[in-house]
Amino acid sequence: MKHLRILTYVAEVARHGAIRRAAERLNITPSALTRQIQDIEYELGTPIFERVAQGMRLNAAGELLVRHIRDQRADLERVRSQIADLSGVRRGHVALACSQAFVNHVVPDEVEAYRALFPQVTFTVQVRDHVQAVAALTQFEADLALVLQPPPSADMQVLFACRQTLCALMRAGHPLAAETGPVRLRDCLVHPMAVPDRSLAIRHHLDDALARRGTPLNAVIESSSLEFLRNLVLREDAVSLQVPSGIPDDPRLRFRPIDARDLPPMSLILAQLRGRTLPVATAKFADRFAGSLHQRYGAQGP
Amino acid sequence: MKHLRILTYVAEVARHGAIRRAAERLNITPSALTRQIQDIEYELGTPIFERVAQGMRLNAAGELLVRHIRDQRADLERVRSQIADLSGVRRGHVALACSQAFVNHVVPDEVEAYRALFPQVTFTVQVRDHVQAVAALTQFEADLALVLQPPPSADMQVLFACRQTLCALMRAGHPLAAETGPVRLRDCLVHPMAVPDRSLAIRHHLDDALARRGTPLNAVIESSSLEFLRNLVLREDAVSLQVPSGIPDDPRLRFRPIDARDLPPMSLILAQLRGRTLPVATAKFADRFAGSLHQRYGAQGP
DNA sequence: TGGGCCGTTGCGATTTCGGAAACAGGAGCC
């Protein structure tokens, strides 16, 4: 590093105890060297070498300075090595904003798998609704966003997209759980509904569909917490609406997809900020994540 | 020091997030600056800034480098101070962040006393709230922090700690000034209160205590300036709440401690950044300061 | 669709740095 040049001069003079020998080692002339030493001594306001007939001896101030130079060089080397690590995939930080539906197993599974490979990579996972997630991208608060039904935005560059069919969720033993396969929405609506509130994309999607049909919604319980709704469904014969990727693997829970005639599938999007070059570790994670989502849910052109 | 010039450039660009603003601060042109940055990035083999439309953002590598730069500068300052100490004259600089309560006499007295001994030592005193003061330490904007009730932080190394009892402050002639000794909080609350606002630790402390009792606060005046509150108290029969160390020696003012049953005492902390070796001048000042505080307020294990 | 802000580039001027040689002083030796 260029800025250490002068300090290297000092160290070399100290090592050899003579300007001429140090100059030879450094491939410069003694004149250049003596001037640099004088400059430093002027800046420090005190000599750092004792001039003796045999050459230059460090004085006490010089000893302190040389130790500092050595420390400083070692620390810079450490930083360089850390930076070199960064440009690989071994180190780095991934900031992910995701919808609540994915905190259950999609994101944890993926983070765990990636950290098993690269334990030096750290993560920040923020739960945001579909609007705020996009905002997090544009404000550099997140590198990646995994969201349901995000509002269309030119700032977003889609890395993976697929469809998620909304499912009716109930406990085992619920009348609707007697059968499997698609269920009609009207068959759900006769039961007490425990639905996400308007802070969640699922609810917007549902309201849109119902409004088109003029069907009223019989919402007994609404909540901003999908986890709360699931816990409620376990306690009474209510029906909730959730996406499969948000439903935990619990033997007490059953879910059946809503018939596509009643509710179009929602879009699941993994995106980054358009035009941004992500750090290597983050880009690599995004790649693997997209691949893994593809394997889980199949493709759908971005 | 000359060799830090380029590193200073990096730090300044990082601080301002833009080359042009940084160039203005450094009194050079943007072109010179952009070239230096590019040189460093070439030397490191990787960009340290992410170019965005609004300017320059540090990337992970840049974060590492900037932290190194800060450390390096602090260490050089320490060495310079040690060297100066060798030659007998102690010189150096002390950067102190303190709560507003101490600008009245605690800090000025101490600075004056120290400068009487070592006139070559210069001081920077920044007034920060208890949260920002800790941040100033971690960002190397301050060497020492003297604060009331700081949030617990692993980065802080406590050099001195004691308790400060909150006092009711009123003018001479106020009904409460008729007696001396502890006063109950409820006896204060019947008067118009002129209290610090929520930017000050005193108010947080007060709110906590009142919330626990469900007592409402009748805040006629609130201000972020303790000095303003004192001046107000001089003009009308209001009661303020301040710590003794912040109350000036003014014959027109009276203060009585709040009974410990109503308000627990607050903690007064002198701290530095953990693990940092302070320059000689700063360390000596910190020693003397801790001793002086001990003498004033008695000890209390850190 | 301009205006304003951003970083970047080419080029000429300036400052800094390094090289060659001469200078000054001390140590060892005859």
Next chain:
DNA sequence: GGCTCCTGTTTCCGAAATCGCAACGGCCCA
């Protein structure tokens, strides 16, 4: 004392790094 050999230092000059100026292209926002 004089000579030699070493040391660091100074002077002058050319080379190289650095900087300032003006212009360019991209982006955002009104």
